[in-house]
Amino acid sequence: MKRRAARSAAVLLAGALTLTGCSGGGSGGSAEGGTKSISYAVADPVTLNPGRQTIAFAQSKVLFSSLTFVKSDGTLTYLNAESVKSADAVHWTIKLRPDWTFHNGEKVTANSYVKAWSTVAYGPNAWENSGQLINIAGYDALNPAKGKPATTTLSGLKVVDDLTFTVTLKSPDGQFPTQLSQAQTGFFPLPEAAYADFDGFAHKPIGNGPFEMAGSYAENEPMTVKAYGNYQGPKPTVDEIVFKPYTDMTTAYTDVQANNTDILFVPAARMAQVKQDFGDRAYVFEGLGMSYLGLPLWDKRYADVRVRQAISMAIDRQAVSNVIYGGIWTPATALTPPGEPGTPVGLCGELCTFNPTKAKQLLADAGGFTGKMEIRYPGGSGLDDLYNAYANQLRQNLGIKDVTATPTTDFPEFQKLRNDKNLSGPYFSRWGALYASQQNTLRSFYTKAGGCVNCIPYYTDEVEQLLAKADAQVDPQKAIEGYVGVQKEILKDFPAPPMFFEKYTYATSDRIAKLAEGAGSLELENTAVAES
Amino acid sequence: MLRFTIRRVIELVLVFFGVTFAIYAAVWALPGDPISSLGGDQPLSPQVVERIRELYHLNDPLWSQYFRYIGNLLTGDLGVDFRGRSVAERLATRWPVTIRLAVTAWIIQVVIGVGLGLLAGLRKNTWIDRGVLIMTILVASVPIFVMAVTAQLVFGVKLSLVPIAGVNDGWPLSYLLPATVLAIYGLAAVARLTRGSVVDTMSSDFVRALWAKGLTRRRVIGIHVLRNSSIPVLTYLAIDLGALLGGAVVTEGIFNLPGVGQLLFESIRVHEGPTVVGIATALILIFLLTSVVVDLLNSLLDPRIRHD
Numbered sequence: 001m002k003r004r005a006a007r008s009a010a011v012l013l014a015g016a017l018t019l020t021g022c023s024g025g026g027s028g029g030s031a032e033g034g035t036k037s038i039s040y041a042v043a044d045p046v047t048l049n050p051g052r053q054t055i056a057f058a059q060s061k062v063l064f065s066s067l068t069f070v071k072s073d074g075t076l077t078y079l080n081a082e083s084v085k086s087a088d089a090v091h092w093t094i095k096l097r098p099d100w101t102f103h104n105g106e107k108v109t110a111n112s113y114v115k116a117w118s119t120v121a122y123g124p125n126a127w128e129n130s131g132q133l134i135n136i137a138g139y140d141a142l143n144p145a146k147g148k149p150a151t152t153t154l155s156g157l158k159v160v161d162d163l164t165f166t167v168t169l170k171s172p173d174g175q176f177p178t179q180l181s182q183a184q185t186g187f188f189p190l191p192e193a194a195y196a197d198f199d200g201f202a203h204k205p206i207g208n209g210p211f212e213m214a215g216s217y218a219e220n221e222p223m224t225v226k227a228y229g230n231y232q233g234p235k236p237t238v239d240e241i242v243f244k245p246y247t248d249m250t251t252a253y254t255d256v257q258a259n260n261t262d263i264l265f266v267p268a269a270r271m272a273q274v275k276q277d278f279g280d281r282a283y284v285f286e287g288l289g290m291s292y293l294g295l296p297l298w299d300k301r302y303a304d305v306r307v308r309q310a311i312s313m314a315i316d317r318q319a320v321s322n323v324i325y326g327g328i329w330t331p332a333t334a335l336t337p338p339g340e341p342g343t344p345v346g347l348c349g350e351l352c353t354f355n356p357t358k359a360k361q362l363l364a365d366a367g368g369f370t371g372k373m374e375i376r377y378p379g380g381s382g383l384d385d386l387y388n389a390y391a392n393q394l395r396q397n398l399g400i401k402d403v404t405a406t407p408t409t410d411f412p413e414f415q416k417l418r419n420d421k422n423l424s425g426p427y428f429s430r431w432g433a434l435y436a437s438q439q440n441t442l443r444s445f446y447t448k449a450g451g452c453v454n455c456i457p458y459y460t461d462e463v464e465q466l467l468a469k470a471d472a473q474v475d476p477q478k479a480i481e482g483y484v485g486v487q488k489e490i491l492k493d494f495p496a497p498p499m500f501f502e503k504y505t506y507a508t509s510d511r512i513a514k515l516a517e518g519a520g521s522l523e524l525e526n527t528a529v530a531e532s
Numbered sequence: 533m534l535r536f537t538i539r540r541v542i543e544l545v546l547v548f549f550g551v552t553f554a555i556y557a558a559v560w561a562l563p564g565d566p567i568s569s570l571g572g573d574q575p576l577s578p579q580v581v582e583r584i585r586e587l588y589h590l591n592d593p594l595w596s597q598y599f600r601y602i603g604n605l606l607t608g609d610l611g612v613d614f615r616g617r618s619v620a621e622r623l624a625t626r627w628p629v630t631i632r633l634a635v636t637a638w639i640i641q642v643v644i645g646v647g648l649g650l651l652a653g654l655r656k657n658t659w660i661d662r663g664v665l666i667m668t669i670l671v672a673s674v675p676i677f678v679m680a681v682t683a684q685l686v687f688g689v690k691l692s693l694v695p696i697a698g699v700n701d702g703w704p705l706s707y708l709l710p711a712t713v714l715a716i717y718g719l720a721a722v723a724r725l726t727r728g729s730v731v732d733t734m735s736s737d738f739v740r741a742l743w744a745k746g747l748t749r750r751r752v753i754g755i756h757v758l759r760n761s762s763i764p765v766l767t768y769l770a771i772d773l774g775a776l777l778g779g780a781v782v783t784e785g786i787f788n789l790p791g792v793g794q795l796l797f798e799s800i801r802v803h804e805g806p807t808v809v810g811i812a813t814a815l816i817l818i819f820l821l822t823s824v825v826v827d828l829l830n831s832l833l834d835p836r837i838r839h840d
Contacts, residue, residue: 046615054572126584128570131577143579199616219617219625220790222700244698247798251697251788254681258689258696380801410801412564434574444575451575453568 036529037240038512039222041252041264044245047202048217049194050185051120051127057183059243062225062525063207064188065233067094067113067180070436070519072286074341076178076476079233080108080189080208082163084180089172089474096163100232102191103212110165112208116190118142118153129186131451132179132434137168172472174479175439183434183520210236210525220245236525259509263527266505268382272326278507284328286339287432288520289502290441291332293390294429294456297495298421305494306366309351311426312497314359314397317352320389321500328505332498335487336441339520342480343438347487348498356397363398372402377428378414378454379407390426415453429454429496436519438483442467446490458495536827544820548813549602555812556598559805566590566803570614588614601806605813611806613799619810622795630791632703633784634776636711637718642769645719649726649765654753656731664727668720680713680786697788710787714780718772725768729761736760763833767826774822778815 045056050064067081078084080100086092100108119125121133123143133139137156142149156168169176180187189208194201204216210233211225223243227236246252249267256264257277266274266282274282293311295302302308317331334347350358363369373394377387384407391405408414417423431452433440444450447467448459466489470482506515506522516526567584570576576584585591589600604611610619652664687709688696699706733739734757742752781793792811799807 046617054570054574123579123583126580126587128576128580130580131575134577143577219622245790246697246788247790247794248785248788251684251786254684254689255697255788258692260688260695260697409562410564410803412562412566412569412803414564415569416564451577453575 039242048205049202050188062211064209072517084177092167112189132186283506287502287504289432291500292429294427304366306362310359310363315393316354329500336438374425375405456496637715640715645722649723653727653730672720733761770826
């Protein structure tokens with residue numbers, strides 16, 4: 001009511017000005033007529049095709065259902081799959097749950113997956129999420145170094161019957177079921193209807209998830225999805241979700257404060273104040289992000305392990321987090337985030353504990369540090385405070401006089417400097433895992449094929465072998481032991497200090513009673529709406 | 533007049549090619565590969581990166597890419613961005629937003645800025661004059677970012693009068709706050725300029741002669757003073773409209789208005805050459821056109837200014 005009165009007042013105010021070409025129309029996002037509707041602030045998704053999206057995770061997750069699903073406590077459950085089984089971690093049999101349909105009524109069958117995966121992996125399509133399928137047999141044949149591939153299908157996939165298909169991997173991988181979980185959208189199924197017009201599909205996808213498109217997606221316009229009546233999975237608690245695009249998330253933050261939008265992922269720039277501004281409407285969830293301080297292993301001055309350890313021990317992580325992130329990020333004590341099951345919290349021990357005296361001693365033992373220490377990080381990403389804080393800490397606690405933190409103009413420039421090893425000091429390094437397994441973080445950071453462009457290029461044969469051994473375990477517990485072993489091996493060399501376990505922070509309007517935590521995100525579909 | 537027009541058109545063509553090439557080269561020279569950062573946090577596989585680079589001819593030399601681009605541009609094809617979206621379509625949805633914002637801000641500047649300037653100029657050295665001076669200096673010295681965020685908190689969060697972000701409430705409601713913030717800076721300049729111009733004209737010989745002839749105040753000020761002091765103000769306002777159309781990057785960003793300024797900023801960040809050049813070309817044309825209009829307008833207002 002308040003809003004409507006305000007609107008007419010403002011229209012009167014503006015009445016003096018006349019201008020043609022007005023566009024009207026309010027936005028959705030309120031609980032009218034018993035519909036439980038929530039709105040979520042997002043970046044413009046660009047495309048909703050799960051094989052291509054890179055920033056539409058939230059939308060993909062409600063429009064589609066993955067084969068497996070990782071819950072917030074890290075346990076792996078089945079969603080669209082009835083089972084994903086293997087005896088040797090190479091040959092996998094996937095059985096689907098019966099009676100699942102896409103939003104157009106088409107049945108979800110083994111072929112919905114097999115054909116989709118071949119399409120995602122097919123080189124000439126150049127779909128962004130193709131890399132997620134790289135370990136399936138036949139991927140290389142679809143991605144030859146030169147020319148057109150001779151085939152269009154992944155040879156490692158076989159349809160057994162309507163609801164069963166088998167997958168053959170290139171190398172044994174016991175984490176395969178976890179890789180099929182909710183954020184690896186390259187593994188999502190596609191309906192037959194998609195193949196006729198992928199452009200149309202990218203704007204109005206037909207998924208197998210709990211929500212279907214209410215209209216179609218247009219750039220920079222709010223997009224509404226509504227509960228799909230025939231959904232066979234767990235019933236969502238809300239009926240409708242409106243995704244509202246913002247280019248500047250600090251603006252979205254203000255908009256949630258004003259109750260114009262319901263939920264947002266709090267940007268780094270607002271984390272220090274979110275608890276003050278929102279009180280119990282601020283939520284801190286476990287993240288799958290891991291923040292490191294990359295070190296230039298190619299520079300002689302960082303060759304001695306004691307120098308690297310000194311840098312780690314010279315930074316008071318908790319103090320940095322308190323000032324910049326309101327204490328929300330927690331100091332890292334392992335090489336993977338705690339959201340990944342079996343992460344050996346505390347493994348890093350003394351090396352990750354603030355101890356300036358010891359740090360100075362270690363640096364002195366290693367022969368000290370000569371010259372300038374130039375920290376680099378990508379500019380325009382809200383990282384300035386963090387890296388300036390690192391610079392201050394290193395200057396004060398290690399006694400290195402000339403420490404600077406300089407942003408690059410943007411992300412592409414940073415990537416280039418890192419790829420060319422054109423950095424002479426510590427640098428930005430982080431990884432946000434898409435599935436909750438230590439494998440994801442370790443593989444991305446510490447294997448050459450991991451392809452992480454801002455990670456530390458520390459690749460050794462021992463680590464590769466230990467990782468492969470852990471990957472080969474079908475038994476989850478044995479796999480975890482293996483990954484912990486990998487971490488111990490890496491810590492011996494201490495290539496770069498782990499800095500923070502990232503937490504994901506959300507804030508809501510007063511129309512939300514409770515947010516549901518998910519693995520490395522929130523479960524938007526299970527939001528509790530406040531009774532009004 | 534004809535020779536003037538022809539000269540301007542030739543200038544326009546030369547400036548067009550020079551500037552588009554310069555901008556294309558500048559975007560091209562930005563360090564880093566735009567394609568490998570397309571995946572955001574997640575790395576794209578090398579095969580995918582290579583395919584996309586081929587698709588957009590990014591491995592060709594600069595001149596070849598530029599001529600391919602200009603060739604398409606001359607046939608009316610602005611091309612597609614790295615995500616396969618038509619640049620022309622994206623621009624078409626964004627221009628109306630920017631135009632509404634710019635014109636609204638411009639009208640605020642004209643009405644309030646010229647009004648305050650006249651008031652101050654005609655009441656020279658009174659408290660009104662000084663009040664306007666102090667006010668405009670104060671307002672213009674607040675950084676736009678601070679002004680915008682404060683306005684959002686006060687009018688959007690505390691008072692809930694106007695929306696803070698986006699254009700979903702349509703014109704004028706969605707544009708009130710951003711247009712006002714955007715207008716404030718030019719407004720100070722317009723007011724100062726109008727005041728100065730009015731004061732100059734009032735003290736010029738011909739106005740003194742008019743007073744001496746015994747003309748009414750209404751006639752002297754309403755016709756002679758206004759007309760003669762409007763030339764610098766109009767010139768400024770016309771150029772200002774061009775600047776408003778192209779310079780609302782910060783405002784569009786903070787208020788989440790999907791306009792051209794915002795698109796330009798994003799496109800530069802991700803090294804989206806074709807989009808950047810497309811927007812820049814349009815902005816150049818706007819500037820060139822407004823400057824022609826200003827020249828013509830001036831000669832209409834003041835017969836002493838001739839273009840031959």
